[in-house]
Amino acid sequence: MSGIYLDHAATTPVKPEVAEAMRPYLTEEYYNPSSVYQSSQEVRKKIEEIREGIAGAIGAEPEEIYFTSGGTESDNWALNALGRKNGRIPGHIITSSIEHHAIFHTCKRLEQSGIPVTYLPVDKRGRIRINDLKRAIRRNTSLISIMYANNEIGTLQPITEIGMLARTYGIPFHTDAVQACGQVPIDVRKEQIDLLSASAHKFGGPKGVGFLYARKGIPLRSLLEGGGQERGLRAGTENVPGIVGMGKALELAVQTMEERRKRETFLRDYMIQRITEEIPFTRLNGHRWYRLPNNINVAFRFINSESLLIMLDMEHIWASGGSACNSSSTAPSHVIEALGVPGEYKNGVLRLTLGEENTLEEADHAVDVLKIVIEELRKESPEYEDYQKQEKTPDEDGTLK
Secondary structure (H helix, E strand, O other), X not given: OOOEEOEOOOOOOOXXXXXXXXXXXXXXXXOOOOOOOHHHHHHHHHHHHHHHHHHHHHOOOHHHEEEEOOHHHHHHHHHHHHOEOOOOOEOEEEEEOOOOHHHHHHHHHHHHOXXXXXXXXXXXXXOOOHHHHHHHOOOOEEEEEOOOEOOOOOEEOXXXXXXXXXXXXXXXXXXXXXXXXXXXXXXXXXXXXXXXEEEHHHOOOOOOOEXXXXXXXXXXXXXXXXXXXHHHOEOOOOOHHHHHHHHHHHHHHHHHHXXXXXXXXXXXHHHHHHHHHHXXXXXXXXXXXXXXXXXXXXXXXXXXXXXXXXXXXXXOEEOEOOOHHHOOOOOOOHHHHHHOOOOOOOOOEEEEEOOOOOOHHHHHHHHHHHHHHHHHHHHOOHHHHHHHHHXXXXXXXXXXX
């Protein structure tokens, strides 16, 4: 069924070139890269070729790239490896109050094991304050983990400033770059990033594969015990088709990034302007400018997200109310809570995330449908009816409020 897909932060379609690059490693070139015969060693060479390409895309060295099953595993690996100073002395982790659940929930579990965690507040646009970070640093701080870009509101963090501060204090700095990788330029050396998580299906690759960058010298502990894969730190036979697909997807993403950013930023700003100007009782969530080029997050008063998404789905427009990882919950997300979004807007959050296949015509149609749907929903809202009655109540001088 054709429709307008506006949920690219949840996942992206696999590009045809990516599927074609993967195909031989699902059929003819199916060999285990750990075997010693020639066909297997050719597969091994392909893996190392992909490792080199991914490293180059983010300014790293090939031996600093570790293949994983995706962003969640990479995030967990970084936190569990560096959450302690050593086996006996508890470390201290600094993160933000708007991290993805892969970070947020792992930090909560580490707290239960006795590791203190500081959750930095964010301003009303979703950015941490560098002074807050500096004040939070302790003598036993063992890791700073701040996401590159938020998965719900798209806000970009001051990554270079965080990296410089962390390096000054000799504290490893990890960033969850799942939403940023392939969307914005990343240079781990210039930005002084020590660890970085990414996931292929967010930039046109397959699901179930990602990577962790860990700078040389970072004391990365083994994640999975077993064979000697990934230099003995992440055991298990490599997901060769997934790795090949991820490599091709990131290659294409880097090649097209500048053009995509310009185009998606134009569509993003165009839709934000139309939505906020043409639909009353609307607010933009996240930073207006320090924002992913494809992210639109708005909140509407007098409606709830669940009903809105169902009605959009009926019109073949596919979006989300926030993180796809928390889609079953009807409560406002911890990100929306952390921003201090007013109570009357919290339940009406809509996230629209663009992809390179979206057109201006689709953007216009989506906004036109959104206007109609929201008007219909508000007609059924008792709160909106009460508001209208209140507005139409005459003052003592006979004028309408």
